[in-house]
Structure formats: C-alpha cells, structure tokens
Amino acid sequence: MKKNVLIIGAGGVAQVVAHKCAQNNDRLGDLHIASRTKAKCDAIIQSVTDKGAMKVAGSFTAHSIDAMDTAAVAALIRDTGAQIVINVGSAFVNMYVLEACIQTGAAYLDTAIHEDPAKICEIPPWYGNYEWKRRADCAAAGVTAILGVGFDPGVVNAYARLAADDYLDTIYSIDIVDINAGSHGRWFSTNFDPEINFREFTGTVYSWQNGAWQTNKMFEVGKEWDMPVVGTQKAYLTGHDEVHSLSARYPDADVRFWMGFGDHYINVFTVLNNLGLLSERPVKTAEGLEVVPLKVVKAVLPDPSSLAPDYTGKTCIGDFVRGTKDGAPAEVFIYNIADHEEAYAETGAQGISYTAGVPPVAAALLVADGTWDVKTMANVEELDPKPFLNLLNQMGLPNRIKDAKGDRALSF
Amino acid sequence: MKKNVLIIGAGGVAQVVAHKCAQNNDRLGDLHIASRTKAKCDAIIQSVTDKGAMKVAGSFTAHSIDAMDTAAVAALIRDTGAQIVINVGSAFVNMYVLEACIQTGAAYLDTAIHEDPAKICEIPPWYGNYEWKRRADCAAAGVTAILGVGFDPGVVNAYARLAADDYLDTIYSIDIVDINAGSHGRWFSTNFDPEINFREFTGTVYSWQNGAWQTNKMFEVGKEWDMPVVGTQKAYLTGHDEVHSLSARYPDADVRFWMGFGDHYINVFTVLNNLGLLSERPVKTAEGLEVVPLKVVKAVLPDPSSLAPDYTGKTCIGDFVRGTKDGAPAEVFIYNIADHEEAYAETGAQGISYTAGVPPVAAALLVADGTWDVKTMANVEELDPKPFLNLLNQMGLPNRIKDAKGDRALSF
Numbered sequence: 001m002k003k004n005v006l007i008i009g010a011g012g013v014a015q016v017v018a019h020k021c022a023q024n025n026d027r028l029g030d031l032h033i034a035s036r037t038k039a040k041c042d043a044i045i046q047s048v049t050d051k052g053a054m055k056v057a058g059s060f061t062a063h064s065i066d067a068m069d070t071a072a073v074a075a076l077i078r079d080t081g082a083q084i085v086i087n088v089g090s091a092f093v094n095m096y097v098l099e100a101c102i103q104t105g106a107a108y109l110d111t112a113i114h115e116d117p118a119k120i121c122e123i124p125p126w127y128g129n130y131e132w133k134r135r136a137d138c139a140a141a142g143v144t145a146i147l148g149v150g151f152d153p154g155v156v157n158a159y160a161r162l163a164a165d166d167y168l169d170t171i172y173s174i175d176i177v178d179i180n181a182g183s184h185g186r187w188f189s190t191n192f193d194p195e196i197n198f199r200e201f202t203g204t205v206y207s208w209q210n211g212a213w214q215t216n217k218m219f220e221v222g223k224e225w226d227m228p229v230v231g232t233q234k235a236y237l238t239g240h241d242e243v244h245s246l247s248a249r250y251p252d253a254d255v256r257f258w259m260g261f262g263d264h265y266i267n268v269f270t271v272l273n274n275l276g277l278l279s280e281r282p283v284k285t286a287e288g289l290e291v292v293p294l295k296v297v298k299a300v301l302p303d304p305s306s307l308a309p310d311y312t313g314k315t316c317i318g319d320f321v322r323g324t325k326d327g328a329p330a331e332v333f334i335y336n337i338a339d340h341e342e343a344y345a346e347t348g349a350q351g352i353s354y355t356a357g358v359p360p361v362a363a364a365l366l367v368a369d370g371t372w373d374v375k376t377m378a379n380v381e382e383l384d385p386k387p388f389l390n391l392l393n394q395m396g397l398p399n400r401i402k403d404a405k406g407d408r409a410l411s412f
Numbered sequence: 413m414k415k416n417v418l419i420i421g422a423g424g425v426a427q428v429v430a431h432k433c434a435q436n437n438d439r440l441g442d443l444h445i446a447s448r449t450k451a452k453c454d455a456i457i458q459s460v461t462d463k464g465a466m467k468v469a470g471s472f473t474a475h476s477i478d479a480m481d482t483a484a485v486a487a488l489i490r491d492t493g494a495q496i497v498i499n500v501g502s503a504f505v506n507m508y509v510l511e512a513c514i515q516t517g518a519a520y521l522d523t524a525i526h527e528d529p530a531k532i533c534e535i536p537p538w539y540g541n542y543e544w545k546r547r548a549d550c551a552a553a554g555v556t557a558i559l560g561v562g563f564d565p566g567v568v569n570a571y572a573r574l575a576a577d578d579y580l581d582t583i584y585s586i587d588i589v590d591i592n593a594g595s596h597g598r599w600f601s602t603n604f605d606p607e608i609n610f611r612e613f614t615g616t617v618y619s620w621q622n623g624a625w626q627t628n629k630m631f632e633v634g635k636e637w638d639m640p641v642v643g644t645q646k647a648y649l650t651g652h653d654e655v656h657s658l659s660a661r662y663p664d665a666d667v668r669f670w671m672g673f674g675d676h677y678i679n680v681f682t683v684l685n686n687l688g689l690l691s692e693r694p695v696k697t698a699e700g701l702e703v704v705p706l707k708v709v710k711a712v713l714p715d716p717s718s719l720a721p722d723y724t725g726k727t728c729i730g731d732f733v734r735g736t737k738d739g740a741p742a743e744v745f746i747y748n749i750a751d752h753e754e755a756y757a758e759t760g761a762q763g764i765s766y767t768a769g770v771p772p773v774a775a776a777l778l779v780a781d782g783t784w785d786v787k788t789m790a791n792v793e794e795l796d797p798k799p800f801l802n803l804l805n806q807m808g809l810p811n812r813i814k815d816a817k818g819d820r821a822l823s824f
Contacts, residue, residue, distance in 0.1 A: 295697040
C-alpha cells in the first residue's frame with residue numbers, strides 16, 4: 001500500500017493527471033504538483049478547486065522544482081512524503097526523476113521515453129538507451145517504476161498483451177493506430193509541445209518487421225485505416241516508444257506504430273523541415289544572435305494548452321492485432337474513443353491530454369492498492385492488463401473490442 | 413561632367429554595379445565601394461580583378477561604412493572625391509545617403525524606395541513619404557538625384573514613357589510584368605534578401621486603377637501572361653515603387669505591377685506567413701530570448717548570392733501598355749530578356765541582380781557625361797528614355813518591342 005502523490009510537470013497532461021488524482025484522493029492521499037514555474041501549478045490546482053474535483057477533503061500543494069536536479073526532487077519527495085511520483089514533465093527529465101525515486105523508494109510512473117535534448121531522434125533500442133539500464137537498480141532497491149503508462153505508449157501496450165493472452169493463439173503483427181479526428185479551429189497547431197511533437201518526425205522512422213528494425217523516412221509509408229466512429233483515416237508509419245518494448249516481448253511479430261496526419265499538417269511540416277526551421281541546432285542571424293530555429297517556431301505557434309476550449313471531435317486509438325485463433329487467421333481491434341469537448345468539460349484539457357493523463361492515474365491507483373506495486377521496473381505489457389483496463393472503463397476511457405464477433409465494450 | 417563613383421552596398425546587385433563600373437572606368441574615373449562589412453567589398457573587388465573587368469588602369473577601393481551615419485557617408489564622399497553615389501545598399505539607408513549627397517553636392521542614384529525597418533509595407537504615396545519631400549532641397553542645392561533606376565523600378569519606367577511618347581496617342585493602362593523563369597535548383601530560396609523580399613508581400617497590395625488606389629491581398633489577383641521566350645506565366649498583382657511614380661505622371665491610366673510566382677513559392681510563403689514566421693515583431697522563446705522571426709527565416713534560407721553559380725534559365729520583364737493609336741485601340745509590349753548563366757559568366761551574379769545592377773551604371777554614365785545631370789530629383793520617367801535605353805542595349809540588357817508590327821529589337 002502506497003499513498004501521497006507528487007506530480008512532476010504542469011502542462012496539459014499534468015492538468016488531467018491533477019484532476020484525476022483529485023477525483024481519487026480518498027485512495028491517493030495528499031497531492032502535490034511541482035514544475036519549474038510554480039504559477040502553472042497554482043493554475044492547475046485552481047482549476048481542480050473550481051471544478052470541485054477533490055473527492056474528499058484533502059491537500060493539494062504546488063511547488064517549484066528544477067526536475068533535472070535529482071537532489072532537489074529527492075528532497076521534495078521526502079518533504080512531501082510522496083510514495084508515488086507521476087512524471088509528466090518534459091521527456092528530458094525522466095532519468096533525473098527516476099534516480100530521485102530510486103534514492104527515496106518512491107514509485108515512479110512516466111508516459112514517454114527519456115530524450116536527450118541534443119539528439120533529434122534516439123536510435124533503438126529506445127528503452128535500452130536509458131531506462132532499462134536502471135532496471136537492476138530498481139529491483140535491488142525494491143522500487144516500482146512503470147514506464148510509458150500514458151495511452152500510447154501505455155494503454156496500447158495493455159491492449160497488445162490482452163490480445164496475445166486472451167484473443168489469439170499466435171500473433172503475427174501489432175499495428176497501433178493513433179487518429180485524432182478532432183479540430184482545434186486554428187490554421188495550424190501541434191497538439192502538444194511543438195518541440196517534442198516535431199522532433200518525433202524529423203529523424204528516421206523505425207519499425208519492427210521480419211524480426212529486425214526497419215527504417216523509413218517520415219511520411220514515406222502511409223496507409224488508410226477503417227476505424228470505428230472516426231471512419232477511414234490515413235495514418236503514417238512513425239517511430240514510437242512502444243514499438244521497442246513490444247518488439248522485445250513479441251520479437252516474432254511485426255510491431256508498427258501509425259499516426260494520422262492530414263495533408264495540411266504534412267505540408268506545413270514539410271515546409272518547415274525542408275527550410276531547416278525544425279532544427280535544434282543554433283543558427284546565427286545577420287545581427288549575430290544565436291537562435292535555435294525550432295524554439296522560434298514553438299514561440300510563434302499557438303500554446304497547445306490554449307486549444308482546449310475550442311476543440312471538437314473525437315480521437316480513436318487502438319491496436320490491430322493479427323495472428324491465428326484455433327488454427328485460422330484472426331484479427332482483433334481493441335480501442336478507445338475519446339471526445340475533446342467531454343474531456344474539456346471534465347478537466348479543462350483537450351482529448352489528447354486526456355487520453356495521456358488518465359492512464360498514469362489508473363496506474364497510480366494500482367500501485368497504491370498493491371496490484372501493480374511490483375517493486376521493480378516494468379513496461380505496461382509486463383503487467384496484468386485487466387485491472388488496469390477495468391479502472392480505465394470507470395475513469396473515462398472506456399475500452400472496446402472489434403473482431404469477428406462484432407464491436408462491443410470490453411470489461412472484466 | 414561628373415566622375416569618380418562611390419557604390420554603397422556589397423550584395424548581389426552591388427556585385428553587378430561594380431563590374432559594370434569597372435567595364436566603364438574610362439568614363440567613370442576612380443571607383444569606391446563601401447559596406448558595413450569591408451570583407452564583402454574586398455571580395456567584390458577581387459571578382460572584378462579576377463575577371464579583368466577594369467577597362468583601363470585605375471583604382472577600385474573598399475571601405476567600411478555605416479550607411480545610416482550621414483556624417484560618415486558625407487566624409488567618405490569628400491575623402492574619395494566621388495561625384496556620383498550609386499546606393500544599392502539596404503532599402504533602409506536611402507534617406508541617410510541622400511542627405512549626405514545633398515550636403516556634398518554628389519549625384520545620388522538608387523534602385524528602390526526608402527523603407528522604415530519598423531513598417532512592413534509603406535502606404536502610398538511611397539515616394540511621397542520620404543524621397544519627394546527632399547525634391548526642393550535637391551533643386552536648391554543643384555543636386556542630381558535619380559530615384560529607382562534599377563530594372564523595376566527604372567527601365568520599366570523608361571519603357572512606359574517611351575510607349576506614351578512614341579507608340580501611342582493616349583494610354584489606358586500600364587501593366588508591368590516581372591517573370592523569372594529561371595531555376596536555382598534549391599528546394600526554396602528567395603532571389604534577394606529574404607527580409608526585403610517577404611516584406612513586399614506581407615502587407616496590402618496597392619494598384620492604381622480608375623484614378624484611385626485600389627487594395628487587394630497578396631496572391632488575391634492572378635493573371636496568366638503570354639510572354640516572349642518564357643511562354644505563358646502566371647503573375648500576381650503586387651505593390652511596387654513604380655506604380656506610384658507612374659500613376660503620378662499618368663493619373664488617367666491604370667498602373668499595375670505583376671510578379672510571377674510558382675505554386676511552390678506561394679505555398680512556402682503562405683505557410684511561413686500564416687504561422688507568423690515572416691513577422692518583423694520580436695517574439696520571446698520559452699527560454700526568454702527575444703527574436704524577430706523573419707531574421708531567423710533569413711538565417712536558415714540560402715544566401716541569395718550563393719545561388720548564382722547554379723542558376724539557369726531566363727527572366728522576362730516588360731511593360732504591356734494599352735491605349736489608342738490613330739484613333740484605334742493599340743497595345744505595345746516593351747521588354748528585356750536576361751539570361752542567368754550569361755549574367756554569372758560576366759559578373760559572378762545571377763540574372764535578377766544583373767537586371768537590377770546594370771541600369772544604375774548606365775544612369776551613372778549619363779550623369780557623368782551630363783545627359784541626365786539634371787541638378788534636381790527625378791524619377792526615371794521624367795528623363796529622356798532614349799539615351800538610357802541605347803546604353804542598355806550596349807551594356808547587356810537589350811530592349812525589344814512587340815506590337816502589331818511584330819517582335820523586334822528597339823534602339824534609337
């Protein structure tokens with residue numbers, strides 16, 4: 001049994017995490033949120049207060065932190081008595097926060113792989129570059145570290161495990177498809193931090209096929225997918241965290257990640273990328289000022305958190321898993337539909353933040369009650385998916401399955 | 413009779429001006445070139461030396477100057493004994509250099525209207541905002557100032573005057589069409605300083621029609637033009653210096669400027685403009701750095717002067733002038749074809765710099781021999797076009813005319 005949660009980060013996903021922790025504070029205890037800018041934490045707590053989200057009377061406290069300062073994070077964990085840390089800060093801080101958890105014994109949860117700000121696209125094996133090197137340390141210290149427990153990676157890993165365990169005898173392929181069919185009404189915007197968003201697509205695209213890493217360029221391989229609710233949507237082969245961990249578990253299956261993009265997004269991306277405006281390497285202006293172009297692009301684009309009030313439409317994210325069942329070819333699609341307007345009404349954040357922010361709180365509840373308190377490092381597919389998916393059904397992310405027997409809700 | 417030339421600026425147009433002055437130094441005397449960065453002047457003089465461009469033995473000297481420092485420019489004019497200043501520096505320096513000429517008595521020539529760096533697009537009357545306010549001062553001091561004597565404005569103003577004087581009895585319209593059908597082989601580049609290039613298109617488009625200023629948005633009005641050599645080309649209504657001065661002389665005619673753009677240019681421009689990356693107003697990055705987006709775009713784009721070696725193809729710039737002749741409707745097209753590769757072979761610059769850089773040297777020769785030494789301020793259409801066009805025929809910019817009698821060379 002663990003209690004008291006420290007949230008690291010104060011962006012759109014942290015907004016959702018905060019609301020969902022508050023809605024479950026009877027089981028999670030004292031709540032804390034820390035970010036470089038304390039005012040952003042204050043604003044999130046104000047939003048929780050405004051919506052009356054706290055289930056029972058309790059504390060929710062804001063802190064200022066440099067999450068790259070391990071000693072400071074460890075001190076904050078000790079001062080607050082937090083036994084669970086949900087890291088939804090920048091992808092650059094993971095290893096520093098994980099180290100603080102190992103030092104203090106707090107459980108660690110995050111939603112994306114660690115990245116080095118100086119590298120555009122890490123080369124696989126992604127988890128192997130940083131996180132998995134600390135697996136033995138977590139086990140030795142008895143520290144629970146659940147990696148990548150957002151929606152994708154996270155819920156989609158649980159979907160893959162469930163398909164492999166319960167619906168198929170052998171699996172040939174796992175195709176994770178992420179479609180945002182919503183509209184933010186702006187001429188152009190990324191849905192989360194442009195610096196992170198664009199970095200995903202400026203490097204090589206990795207997929208796991210025929211038992212080996214395959215490389216492509218971004219937007220080189222596109223495919224139309226027939227999806228429930230959102231209809232037929234074009235998605236492109238993209239590198240993504242869970243391709244690595246799932247291919248490590250299911251090396252005989254092809255593992256691919258597909259992200260939906262409209263022609264408009266691709267055009268804007270292509271122009272910016274070809275001109276060199278998505279580069280993280282500094283350029284010098286005629287006046288001698290050193291500037292990172294990508295940071296200027298980020299500065300002119302809408303703040304993704306400002307999109308939420310006007311966001312309409314739905315997301316559909318799920319796993320097409322193919323293999324055999326009882327000797328015959330079979331396919332299942334396990335998925336979730338989320339609605340931007342409903343997400344905003346409940347948490348003040350849009351649907352993409354919502355799908356990323358609810359799962360780590362479900363995981364925190366499973367760590368709190370011991371179900372997932374595994375006292376070592378684990379990716380989501382290594383854990384029992386059913387209690388997790390059941391919690392998501394109750395917490396606003398209902399799971400569905402579509403196979404030869406039809407399209408239906410999925411619960412246990 | 414005037415001699416000794418000071419060139420202000422060291423970009424692609426200055427490169428051409430330097431070569432053409434050198435080719436005519438028997439009539440122009442000592443040559444000087446000054447820019448903020450003296451090394452760029454040294455490189456231009458080296459190019460002149462490498463090509464053996466000096467017609468007779470003589471001096472060509474490089475200087476460092478802040479062209480916005482009128483006292484420094486005036487001192488340089490006195491020190492060098494320059495009686496003719498060809499200002500092909502940034503459009504932001506015109507009024508400072510003109511003032512230095514008024515103080516010293518040197519003749520002043522430029523190729524574009526003055527611009528205030530803080531304004532995107534000046535509102536008409538363009539020449540009336542700055543230059544023409546000094547007309548009386550030029551006349552009082554007996555200073556020759558020839559405004560806008562590049563190709564467009566410049567040669568196209570002479571074409572309009574010639575059409576009105578010699579080929580038509582009355583004129584209804586002057587349509588200046590500027591087509592660059594060349595290819596630089598880069599994914600994207602502007603042909604001259606991106607800061608100046610984009611600023612032309614981010615504001616309102618002004619044209620003179622039905623006796624009044626009309627406004628449109630950029631790329632709102634497009635029209636296909638059937639042009640000699642380069643074929644049918646789409647060009648868009650654009651604001652341009654000469655629309656003002658020509659409409660002041662021919663207020664009863666419609667005066668329009670059309671610039672050719674490919675779909676690729678328009679797409680890149682539209683993306684950058686809609687994102688706010690063409691703004692000259694500073695933005696602040698997440699790290700707190702104040703940056704002007706347009707200056708970063710400039711920093712990532714190719715240096716226009718680097719395009720010259722690979723540039724192929726031709727430009728076609730000319731005036732479609734419509735009116736009546738002997739009581740019947742009539743139209744003439746007076747134009748020039750320039751070739752990028754020939755321009756580079758001769759001067760080390762591409763065709764667009766060439767068309768802009770040759771005319772001010774022709775004008776300098778006419779000031780030197782007294783033909784155009786008018787001792788007041790004048791736009792090109794106020795001066796006798798024939799000696800100017802004859803000189804251009806000899807200097808690498810042959811003039812042609814196409815009308816009911818056919819397509820033929822134009823000389824006097």
